[in-house]
Amino acid sequence: MTRRIIIVGGGVAGTMVANRLAKSMENEVYNGELEIVLIGDTGKHIYQPGFLFMAFNEGFLEQFAREEKYLLHPKVNFVMDAARHIDVDRKRVITGKQSFDYDFLVIATGSYPDMESVPGLAAGGHTFYTPEGAERLRYEMLNFQGGTLLVTIDVPHKCPVAPLEFIFMADDYYREAGIRNKVQLKYTYPIGRVHSLEPVAKWAVKEFEKRGIEYETFFNLEKVDPEKRIAYNMDGSEHPYDLLIAIPAHRGARVIQDSGLGDEDGFIPTDRYSLKMEGQDCVYVIGDATDLPVSKAGSTAHYEADVVVRNLISELKGLPATHRYNGKAFCFIETGLNEATYITFNYKQPPQPVPPSEMLHWFKLSYNEMYWLSARGIL
Amino acid sequence: MSEVNITKTIDARGSYCPGPLMELVKAIKRGQIGDVYELLSSDNGSAKDVPEWVNKMGHELVYCREDGDFWRIAVKKTK
Ligand SMILES: Cc1cc2nc3c(=O)[nH]c(=O)nc-3n(C[C@H](O)[C@H](O)[C@H](O)COP(=O)(O)OP(=O)(O)OC[C@H]3O[C@@H](n4cnc5c(N)ncnc54)[C@H](O)[C@@H]3O)c2cc1C
Numbered sequence: 180m181t182r183r184i185i186i187v188g189g190g191v192a193g194t195m196v197a198n199r200l201a202k203s204m205e206n207e208v209y210n211g212e213l214e215i216v217l218i219g220d221t222g223k224h225i226y227q228p229g230f231l232f233m234a235f236n237e238g239f240l241e242q243f244a245r246e247e248k249y250l251l252h253p254k255v256n257f258v259m260d261a262a263r264h265i266d267v268d269r270k271r272v273i274t275g276k277q278s279f280d281y282d283f284l285v286i287a288t289g290s291y292p293d294m295e296s297v298p299g300l301a302a303g304g305h306t307f308y309t310p311e312g313a314e315r316l317r318y319e320m321l322n323f324q325g326g327t328l329l330v331t332i333d334v335p336h337k338c339p340v341a342p343l344e345f346i347f348m349a350d351d352y353y354r355e356a357g358i359r360n361k362v363q364l365k366y367t368y369p370i371g372r373v374h375s376l377e378p379v380a381k382w383a384v385k386e387f388e389k390r391g392i393e394y395e396t397f398f399n400l401e402k403v404d405p406e407k408r409i410a411y412n413m414d415g416s417e418h419p420y421d422l423l424i425a426i427p428a429h430r431g432a433r434v435i436q437d438s439g440l441g442d443e444d445g446f447i448p449t450d451r452y453s454l455k456m457e458g459q460d461c462v463y464v465i466g467d468a469t470d471l472p473v474s475k476a477g478s479t480a481h482y483e484a485d486v487v488v489r490n491l492i493s494e495l496k497g498l499p500a501t502h503r504y505n506g507k508a509f510c511f512i513e514t515g516l517n518e519a520t521y522i523t524f525n526y527k528q529p530p531q532p533v534p535p536s537e538m539l540h541w542f543k544l545s546y547n548e549m550y551w552l553s554a555r556g557i558l
Numbered sequence: 559m560s561e562v563n564i565t566k567t568i569d570a571r572g573s574y575c576p577g578p579l580m581e582l583v584k585a586i587k588r589g590q591i592g593d594v595y596e597l598l599s600s601d602n603g604s605a606k607d608v609p610e611w612v613n614k615m616g617h618e619l620v621y622c623r624e625d626g627d628f629w630r631i632a633v634k635k636t637k
Contacts, residue, residue: 333587334576334580334581334583334584334587335576335580335584339575339576369580369583370577370579370580370583370607370611371607371610371611371614375574375575375576375577375579375580376574376575376577377603397611397614397615399583399587399615413587413615413616414614414615414616428584428587428588443588444584444588451572472568472569472570472572472573472576472577472578472581473573473575474575474576506572508575524574524575525572526571526572526573527572529574530574530575
C-alpha cells in the first residue's frame with residue numbers, strides 16, 4: 180500500500196523537506212511504497228533576501244526566482260494549486276481542484292507581512308517585504324529627493340536583521356546619490372533598544388551614530404495618517420515622515436486561518452521540540468508557520484527541516500519520532516560594505532558576538548547562490 | 559494576593575530573538591483593553607525590560623516575580 184506525505188507550501192521549508200525526504204527514501208519512492216506530494220500556490224520559488232536588492236535598484240525579481248518544479252526531486256509530485264482547506268480530523272487537504280488524503284502532513288505555508296494590521300498603513304506606507312512592495316519601493320527610492328525616511332517595525336516579522344540591513348543600505352545609497360545631506364534617516368524599534376539581540380543592538384547604535392542615522396526606541400506604530408504623513412506611536416507621540424517604510428506585523432497563511440488551525444494571527448500551536456502540531460500526531464509544522472518564539476528565518480526553517488525529515492523517516496519505518504529541535508537559528512549580519520559577522524543561538528545558548536571579518540562577508544555573498552543547493556537538499 | 563484573570567500565557571522561555579518582550583508586545587498590540595497577558599521568560603533581562611516598556615507605553619504591570627529558574631510577568635492592556 181502506498182503511503183502519502185503531503186507538504187503544503189513550496190517555500191524554503193517545504194522544498195527542503197520534500198527534497199531531503201525523497202533523497203533519503205529513494206527506494207520507497209521509486210517502488211511506489213511512498214508518495215511525496217508538495218502542494219504549492221505558485222510555480223516560482225523566490226529567494227526573499229533578494230527583495231532588499233530590488234528596493235535599491237540592485238536587481239530584479241527574475242534573478243532571485245527559479246521554477247519550483249526544477250528545484251524538486253523528480254519523484255516529488257508537485258501540485259500547483261492553493262490549498263483551500265486543511266482538515267486534520269479527516270486527514271485531508273482540499274485544493275481548488277482536488278482533494279488529497281494523507282498519512283503524514285507537513286505544513287510549511289510561511290507568513291506574510293500584513294499592511295492592514297495598522298489603520299492607514301496600506302495607504303501611507305511602503306514595504307520591501309513582498310516582491311510587489313519591493314518593486315514599488317524601487318521607484319520611490321529612486322525618485323526621493325530628500326526629507327524624512329522613517330522605518331517602522333512591528334512584531335512578529337521575519338528575518339529580524341533585514342530592517343537594519345535596509346537602513347544601512349539606504350545610508351550608502353543616498354550618499355552615493357550625493358543627496359544624503361537632504362535625507363533624514365530615522366529607524367525605530369518597538370522595545371528599549373534597536374534590536375532584540377543585545378550585542379546586535381550595541382553594534383547598530385554605534386553604527387547609527389557614526390553614519391548620522393537617527394533612531395527612536397519604544398516605537399510601536401498604532402496609526403498612520405496618509406494625508407498628513409504622520410505616524411503615531413502607542414505612547415501618543417507623532418512622527419512626521421516623507422517616505423514611510425514599514426515592516427508590519429506578519430500573519431500566518433490564510434488557509435491556516437480559514438481551516439481554524441492557527442491562533443488569532445494564523446500561527447499554528449506547535450511543540451517546540453518535536454515540531455508536531457499540538458494535539459496532532461500526524462501533522463508537522465515548520466518554518467514561519469509555527470507559533471514558536473524563535474526567529475522567523477530561512478535558517479530556522481533549514482534546521483527544523485532536518486528534524487522533521489528525520490522524524491518522518493523514523494515514523495515511516497515504524498520507529499518513534501525521537502529527534503528534537505533545539506531552537507537553533509543562525510544569521511549573517513552585514514556590518515559594513517566589506518565585513519560581516521554572524522550570530523547563532525538556540526533555546527539554551529544565548530548568542531555570542533563574533534568579530535566581523537571580510538571572509539564572512541564573502542561567505543554571506545556566496546550563500547545567495549548556495550541557497551539553491553540548500554533548497555535542492557544538497558547542502 | 560488577589561486573583562488575576564489571565565487572558566493568555568505566553569511561554570517565551572528559551573527565546574533570544576525576537577525575545578520575550580517582543581512576544582509580549584505582539585500580544586498586547588493584538589489584544590483588547592482589559593486583557594491580561596502572562597509572560598514566562600528565562601531571560602533575567604525581562605525583569606527590567608518588560609516593566610520599562612509597560613511604563614513607557616502606558617499599560618499596567620500586574621506582577622513580576624521569579625518562579626524557580628524563570629520569570630512570570632503579567633501585564634494588563636489599558637488602552
Ligand atoms: C527582505 C527579506 C530578507 C530576508 N533575509 C533573510 C536572511 O538573510 N536570512 C534568513 O535566514 N532569512 C531571511 N528572510 C526570511 C526567510 O525568507 C523566511 O523566513 C523563509 O522564507 C521562511 O520559510 P517558509 O518555508 O516557512 O516560508 P516561505 O519561504 O515564505 O514559503 C511559504 C510558501 O507557502 C506557500 N503557500 C502559502 N499559502 C499556501 C496555500 N494555501 N497553498 C499552497 N501554498 C501556499 C507560499 O506561496 C510560499 O511559497 C528574509 C525575508 C525577507 C522578506
